[in-house]
Amino acid sequence: MVQNPQVSVHRSPFRKKLKETLTGYLFIGPYFAALLGLLFYPILYGLFISFHEWDILGLPRYVGLENYIRLVNDPVFWSSLRNTFEFTVMSSPPIIIIALLLALALNRPFRGRTLFRGIFFFPYLLSISVATTIWIWLLQNRYGLLNYYLRQIGLTAPDWLNSTTYAMPAIVVTTIWWTLGFNLIIFLAGLQDIPEQLYEAAKIDGATPWDTFWHVTLPGLRRIFRFVVIMQVIASLKIFGQVYIMTQGGPFGSTRVLSMYLYEQAFTYFRMGYASAIGYVFLVIVLILTLIQWKLMGAEERD
Amino acid sequence: MKRLFVILSVTVILGVLLASSVLASPVKVTYWTFFSGGDAEYMQDLIARFNAEQDEVVIEEEVIPWGEYYTRLTAALAGGNAPDIGIFHITHLPSFVNRNAFVALDDYLEDYGFPVEDFNPVTWEAVQLNDSVYAIPIDTHPEVFYYNVDIFKAVGWVNEDGSVRIPQTPDELIEFGKAVKAYDPELVPYAMDTAPGGAYRIWLGLLTQAGGKLLEEDGKTPAFNSPEGRKALELLYSIVVEHGFSEVGTSAQLLFREQDAAVQIGGVWNTGVHEKQEGLNFGATMVPPIFGQRANWANSHAIIVPRQRGGVDEAKIKASLAFLDWMTANGASWAKAGHIPPRISVLESEDFNSLPYRPEYAQAAEYAVFLPPTTSPSELENVLNEYIEALYHDQLTVEEALNRMEAEVANILR
Numbered sequence: 145m146v147q148n149p150q151v152s153v154h155r156s157p158f159r160k161k162l163k164e165t166l167t168g169y170l171f172i173g174p175y176f177a178a179l180l181g182l183l184f185y186p187i188l189y190g191l192f193i194s195f196h197e198w199d200i201l202g203l204p205r206y207v208g209l210e211n212y213i214r215l216v217n218d219p220v221f222w223s224s225l226r227n228t229f230e231f232t233v234m235s236s237p238p239i240i241i242i243a244l245l246l247a248l249a250l251n252r253p254f255r256g257r258t259l260f261r262g263i264f265f266f267p268y269l270l271s272i273s274v275a276t277t278i279w280i281w282l283l284q285n286r287y288g289l290l291n292y293y294l295r296q297i298g299l300t301a302p303d304w305l306n307s308t309t310y311a312m313p314a315i316v317v318t319t320i321w322w323t324l325g326f327n328l329i330i331f332l333a334g335l336q337d338i339p340e341q342l343y344e345a346a347k348i349d350g351a352t353p354w355d356t357f358w359h360v361t362l363p364g365l366r367r368i369f370r371f372v373v374i375m376q377v378i379a380s381l382k383i384f385g386q387v388y389i390m391t392q393g394g395p396f397g398s399t400r401v402l403s404m405y406l407y408e409q410a411f412t413y414f415r416m417g418y419a420s421a422i423g424y425v426f427l428v429i430v431l432i433l434t435l436i437q438w439k440l441m442g443a444e445e446r447d
Numbered sequence: 448m449k450r451l452f453v454i455l456s457v458t459v460i461l462g463v464l465l466a467s468s469v470l471a472s473p474v475k476v477t478y479w480t481f482f483s484g485g486d487a488e489y490m491q492d493l494i495a496r497f498n499a500e501q502d503e504v505v506i507e508e509e510v511i512p513w514g515e516y517y518t519r520l521t522a523a524l525a526g527g528n529a530p531d532i533g534i535f536h537i538t539h540l541p542s543f544v545n546r547n548a549f550v551a552l553d554d555y556l557e558d559y560g561f562p563v564e565d566f567n568p569v570t571w572e573a574v575q576l577n578d579s580v581y582a583i584p585i586d587t588h589p590e591v592f593y594y595n596v597d598i599f600k601a602v603g604w605v606n607e608d609g610s611v612r613i614p615q616t617p618d619e620l621i622e623f624g625k626a627v628k629a630y631d632p633e634l635v636p637y638a639m640d641t642a643p644g645g646a647y648r649i650w651l652g653l654l655t656q657a658g659g660k661l662l663e664e665d666g667k668t669p670a671f672n673s674p675e676g677r678k679a680l681e682l683l684y685s686i687v688v689e690h691g692f693s694e695v696g697t698s699a700q701l702l703f704r705e706q707d708a709a710v711q712i713g714g715v716w717n718t719g720v721h722e723k724q725e726g727l728n729f730g731a732t733m734v735p736p737i738f739g740q741r742a743n744w745a746n747s748h749a750i751i752v753p754r755q756r757g758g759v760d761e762a763k764i765k766a767s768l769a770f771l772d773w774m775t776a777n778g779a780s781w782a783k784a785g786h787i788p789p790r791i792s793v794l795e796s797e798d799f800n801s802l803p804y805r806p807e808y809a810q811a812a813e814y815a816v817f818l819p820p821t822t823s824p825s826e827l828e829n830v831l832n833e834y835i836e837a838l839y840h841d842q843l844t845v846e847e848a849l850n851r852m853e854a855e856v857a858n859i860l861r
Binding site: 199200202287303305306307308394397408412413414 | 694833834
């Protein structure tokens with residue numbers, strides 16, 4: 145190379161590029177292969193199966209659109225969808241707003257701040273079975289702690305998880321307590337990204353704390369906010385574990401959400417075709433909702 | 448010549464040694480179970496004892512979490528790596544047998560000389576489908592009637608001989624409930640499985656007592672929307688809703704264990720739990736013949752032989768039958784979990800009859816009412832449970848519950 149610099153100059157960018165490309169492919173290769181086998185293939189196979197009747201043991205039997213037609217006429221599908229929306233509407237705003245308020249509070253310098261950050265984040269570290277079991281026991285009708293205190297102060301204590309009125313709110317409260325910490329951390333990171341100069345400038349201009357929050361903090365959080373809202377709505381729509389462990393969809397189906405219904409159809413009744421159809425319709429609903437949010441909040445960002 | 452003789456004899460000796468060592472190497476049988484609670488230790492103990500007592504068969508247990516069991520077994524059957532044998536609820540047999548998942552055992556039972564005639568005929572009949580045997584029952588687990596002796600005495604429901612007086616008729620059930628409530632309004636007269644596990648079980652028992660049945664012989668047509676089905680459901684509605692004699696939603700086992708319930712109607716597996724509770728003075732008996740004749744819900748743990756990709760391995764089936772023969776002959780050990788042994792000789796044995804509580808209700812196996820054979824047992828159970836639960840929450844009338852169950856069950860089993 146030293147003897148013939150021209151050639152080396154000529155060859156090296158191509159070689160370098162090839163080498164870089166190769167390295168890149170090598171790095172993503174294993175993960176991509178896993179993704180291909182464990183995600184893309186099952187997703188496509190699910191689509192294929194949704195046009196079939198299949199109970200795992202036998203061979204899939206082609207039934208055309210039968211599963212989708214059945215779904216449209218299935219009252220349990222619609223009630224599950226309604227319950228899913230109900231949960232999403234009840235749980236997403238509080239999880240986002242409480243997390244934001246806590247983040248604002250925990251972003252101020254005060255004694256024990258780190259400790260409180262840890263305390264509020266802690267439930268997120270629990271596995272779902274631990275988090276839900278704690279709440280099952282707290283909310284237990286006769287022997288639960290909450291009802292014990294309610295009775296002590298002379299209030300009527302409902303059987304939270306066995307009531308069509310209170311079961312869903314109880315699952316919502318459990319979810320807020322359990323998952324708040326994730327949004328809290330994201331908001332905290334977002335707050336720390338807002339340049340200090342902006343606050344100083346606001347101060348010099350004589351802005352009130354409210355003005356500062358409205359014109360500096362909130363706009364500064366806009367991207368983060370959009371991310372949190374979209375992720376939270378998706379997470380809420382996908383709710384499964386809390387329902388599966390706390391109520392199994394009961395009492396009599398009042399907390400049965402779509403993913404729970406899908407699970408029942410697939411793994412209790414072995415109706416893989418119908419379950420796949422539910423999954424695909426669900427996927428389309430989540431996609432549409434996400435796109436709508438994206439559009440709404442994206443437009444806001446441009447002005 | 449001499450040399451040839453030596454070579455020959457050495458070969459023969461080696462051959463014999465080799466053959467015998469092959470013969471002596473034990474047959475390995477993989478065995479899937481779903482026991483995790485109180486039952487688990489008794490099953491592990493049985494397997495350990497069997498493995499220690501003989502050297503021809505080695506049983507290797509693999510415990511699958513209960514919630515995933517049927518899913519995992521289905522996946523294993525489809526993937527060609529099913530266990531050699533597996534525990535199974537006999538109510539789930541038809542859906543798997545229809546899909547040709549299990550080996551029919553008739554010929555192997557005959558070759559082995561399996562003591563079929565020693566098995567309780569009610570349970571033995573339940574493991575047969577299309578005139579073939581597809582599973583070996585290891586127990587019957589019916590619902591029985593647990594009573595808190597102290598509460599019965601406190602409310603004065605005692606016979607002249609000092610034994611507790613068990614309510615025998617619908618009126619007596621209500622009368623006893625009132626007595627308990629009058630004594631202490633905080634007590635629950637009847638703790639029953641409500642949601643979501645087994646609300647339908649008591650009803651199935653009661654409607655059979657009244658002379659009704661759940662499904663027609665075809666296993667598809669609902670037969671429960673009948674005067675018998677209504678009578679049974681009305682009694683339950685009266686107990687739970689009108690009189691508030693049950694606490695919907697709270698675990699029946701927990702209520703009884705904490706001495707907050709006078710009676711628990713529940714599966715026999717509760718025995719193993721209740722007897723460990725200190726200070727709980729209780730008894731167990733068969734569900735009384737409320738509507739005239741005896742009948743109680745039951746299911747049964749049985750063992751199936753999954754069909755393997757490579758065909759049937761007769762040596763493994765023979766080894767498995769030896770294990771099952773031994774295990775059911777030692778049924779008194781399994782009965783410690785509360786279950787009723789399927790073999791008559793065990794029921795008559797000293798080992799079994801010296802156990803507490805179990806002999807009192809052992810006869811319940813003869814009055815066992817199983818969920819009728821159907822290809823969708825879980826879905827059938829879930830639908831029945833959900834509507835009975837709705838009835839218990841007073842969201843439906845008895846009439847509405849029956850009509851809607853009938854429509855939905857017909858739709859599922861179609």
